[in-house]
Amino acid sequence: xxxxxxxxxxxxxxxxxxxxxxxxxxxxxxxxxxxxxxxxxxxxxxxxxxxxxxxxxxxxxxxxxxxxxxxxxxxxxxxxxxxxxxxxxxxxxxxxxxxxxxxxxxxxxxxxxxxxxxxxxxxxxxxxxxxxxxxxxxxxxxxxxxxxxxxxxxxxxxxxxxxxxxxxxxxxxxxxxxxxxxxxxxxxxxxxxxxxxxxxxxxxxxxxxxxxxxxxxxxxxxxxxxxxxxxxxxxxxxxxxxxxxxxxxxxxxxxxxxxxxxxxxxxxxxxxxxxxxxxxxxxxxxxxxxxxxxxxxxxxxxxxxxxxxxxxxxxxxxxxxxxxxxxxxxxxxxxxxxxxxxxxxxxxxxxxxxxxxxxxxxxxxxxxxxxxxxxxxxxxxxxxxxxxxxxxxxxxxxxxxxxxxxxxxxxxxxxxxxxxxxxxxxxxx
Numbered sequence: 030x031x032x033x034x035x036x037x038x039x040x041x042x043x044x045x046x047x048x049x050x051x052x053x054x055x056x057x058x059x060x061x062x063x064x065x066x067x068x069x070x071x072x073x074x075x076x077x078x079x080x081x082x083x084x085x086x087x088x089x090x091x092x093x094x095x096x097x098x099x100x101x102x103x104x105x106x107x108x109x110x111x112x113x114x115x116x117x118x119x120x121x122x123x124x125x126x127x128x129x130x131x132x133x134x135x136x137x138x139x140x141x142x143x144x145x146x147x148x149x150x151x152x153x154x155x156x157x158x159x160x161x162x163x164x165x166x167x168x169x170x171x172x173x174x175x176x177x178x179x180x181x182x183x184x185x186x187x188x189x190x191x192x193x194x195x196x197x198x199x200x201x202x203x204x205x206x207x208x209x210x211x212x213x214x215x216x217x218x219x220x221x222x223x224x225x226x227x228x229x230x231x232x233x234x235x236x237x238x239x240x241x242x243x244x245x246x247x248x249x250x251x252x253x254x255x256x257x258x259x260x261x262x263x264x265x266x267x268x269x270x271x272x273x274x275x276x277x278x279x280x281x282x283x284x285x286x287x288x289x290x291x292x293x294x295x296x297x298x299x300x301x302x303x304x305x306x307x308x309x310x311x312x313x314x315x316x317x318x319x320x321x322x323x324x325x326x327x328x329x330x331x332x333x334x335x336x337x338x339x340x341x342x343x344x345x346x347x348x349x350x351x352x353x354x355x356x357x358x359x360x361x362x363x364x365x366x367x368x369x370x371x372x373x374x375x376x377x378x379x380x381x382x383x384x385x386x387x388x389x390x391x392x393x394x395x396x397x398x399x400x401x402x403x404x405x406x407x408x409x410x411x412x413x414x415x416x417x418x419x420x421x422x423x424x425x426x427x428x429x430x431x432x433x434x435x436x437x438x439x440x441x442x443x444x445x446x447x448x449x450x451x452x453x454x455x456x457x458x
Contacts, residue, residue: 059086059087059420059422059423059425059426060087060426061087061088062087062088062089062425062426062429063088063089063429063432063433064088064089064090065084065089065090065091065143065144065428065429065432065436066090066092066141066142066143066144067084067089067090067091067092067142067143067144067145067146067428067432068091068092068093068094068099068136068141068142068144068145068146069081069091069092069093069094069146069148070094070095070129070132070133070145070146070147070148070149070152070153070155070156071093071094071095071147071148071149071152072095072096072148072149072151072152073095074093074095074097074102074105076148077093077148078102078105079231079232079234079235079421080231080232080421080424080425080428081093081102082102082232082235082421082425083232083420083421083422083423083424083425083426084425084428085102085425086421086422086425087422087425087426087429089425089428089429092142093105094132094133094136096128096132099132099136122150122151122171122191125151126151126154126155127155128151129151129152129154129155129156130155130158130159132155133145133155133156133159133160134159143162143432143436143439144162144163144164144432144435144436145160145162145163145164146163146164146166147163147164147165147166147202148166150171150174150191150194150195150198153165153166153198153202154194154197154198157197157198157201157202158201160439161203161438161439161440162203162435162436162437162438162439162440163201163202163203163435164202164203164204164205164206164431164432164435165198165199165202165204165205165206166205166206166207167199167205167206167207167212167216168207168208168212169212170192170195170212170215171191171192171194171195172188172189172191172192172195196219196220199216199219199220199221200220200221202225203225203434203435203437203438203439204225204226204227204431204432204434204435205221205225205226205227206227206228206229206428206431207226207227207228207229208228208229208230208231209228209230209368209371210228210367210371211367213226213228225434227427227430227431229424229427229428229431230371230372230418230419230424231349231419231424232419232420232421232423232424232425233352233353233356233415233419233420233421234356235421237352237353237356237357238356238357238412238415238416238420240330240334240356240357240358241334242334242335242358243331243334243335244335246331246335247259247331247332247335247336250322250324250328251295251297251322252319252322253293253295254293256293257293257294257295258291258293258294258295258337258338258397258398258401259295259297259335259336259337259338260287260294260295260296260297260336260337260338260339260340260362260394260398261297261299261332261333261336261338261339261340262280262296262297262298262299262340262342263299263329263332263333263339263341263345263350264299264344264345264348264350265277265298265300265304265344266344274307274311276344277298277307277308277311278311278315279387280296280298281311281312281315281317281321282387282391283296283387283390283391283394284296284317284320284321285315285317286387286388286391286392286394286395287391287394287395287398288317288320290395290398290399291395291398291399294320294398295319295320295321295322296320296321296322297321297322297323297324297332297336298321298322298323298324299323299324299325299326299328299329299332300323300325300326301325301326304323305323308321308323309321309323333350333353333354333357333359334357334359336359337359337360337397337401337404338359338360338361338362338394338397338398338404339351339354339359339360339361339362340362340363340390340394341354341361341362341363341364341369342363342364342384343364343366343384343385345364346364346366346367346368346369347368349372351363351368351369351372351373351379352372352415352419354411355372355373355378355379355411355412355414355415356411356412356415356419357412358408358409358411358412359408359411360378360380360397360404360405360407360408360411361378361379361380361407361411362379362380362382362390362393362394362397363379363380363381363382364381364382364383364384365381365382365383365384366384369381373411373414377410377411377413377414378407378408378409378410378411378412378413378414378415379407379411380393380396380397380407381393
């Protein structure tokens with residue numbers, strides 16, 4: 030299959046020869062939406078502040094309700110880094126639901142807002158039992174959250190009972206929002222009607238869109254030169270030492286093939302002192318030094334903003350590192366897996382490879398190493414894609430249809446916007 034087909038946008042290579050970060054400045058302005066007065070019921074303010082930012086940009090009037098208090102987003106901005114999440118425990122979840130019913134009542138959120146947008150199971154259960162016209166945001170099912178936290182097995186009676194409870198929330202919510210195709214299919218399997226189910230991805234964080242490369246720093250750190258092509262692998266699987274070493278050896282095989290055609294190439298990994306020593310030992314044994322460099326974990330973001338190509342394999346897909354890569358204006362070489370397709374379905378800004386196949390990823394990495402114009406074209410196309418589909422304003426505007434549907438289902442209301450006013454309270458200190 031031609032590389033142009035796999036990348037999705039090879040034709041843009043002819044029109045871009047400048048630094049990808051400087052080539053794309055902003056997206057088209059998003060039209061103003063109805064000024065919805067929406068209360069976001071969430072456990073942590075920092076989890077919804079990017080969404081709130083986008084909704085404010087398109088003219089909505091979002092407020093936040095958390096266990097710390099109720100108020101406008103600005104009241105939570107300085108407090109977000111001091112927040113701590115409650116540990117997930119199904120045994121105490123019903124107590125948490127009662128806490129949320131009390132929060133909704135004391136804050137007058139139900140009567141002062143046009144829409145309540147619940148971002149957790151406990152908040153959603155409390156909201157649908159106290160109000161109509163509720164939007165429920167599903168990121169992970171409640172039993173999966175508990176299983177991942179190690180509190181119970183997914184097939185235990187406790188997990189099954191909360192699956193039934195979440196089914197009640199899904200059935201009673203006026204609209205359900207998911208962030209990826211896998212959760213959308215899960216909701217459809219649980220009986221959520223397609224017309225009430227919305228797939229809206231998370232907005233990309235503004236700091237990624239605003240990041241700039243620091244080439245001089247990277248060359249000094251890795252002993253590279255102006256013509257050196259830097260490939261960055263942002264993490265290795267860590268479930269076992271054998272899996273980790275196998276992944277390192279696999280990347281050494283890829284590097285060996287690439288350096289056979291392009292000698293001035295660096296593969297940059299991230300790891301602590303112990304991992305750096307192990308990677309250096311393997312690289313020496315494979316006679317691939319100085320083509321390998323390991324940077325400390327605190328340098329990951331800076332390296333991702335600067336490297337010529339970021340390689341995201343299957344193990345990186347859950348961390349949205351591919352999305353960060355596109356937003357930063359870096360060329361992306363990514364495993365063709367569902368999570369990455371959720372970010373760029375047609376491969377815009379990306380060159381796909383088949384995960385686990387050394388020859389396949391080596392062939393594509395070698396192609397990128399020898400084609401700087403194509404790398405820059407991928408970088409620009411990826412950043413344009415993020416601005417057009419994942420900017421805060423674009424994502425915020427997509428909730429207009431969600432809120433219209435939810436508001437139309439509020440009992441005792443007609444479909445026209447109401448005249449009520451929000452009554453914000455002070456956020457607790």
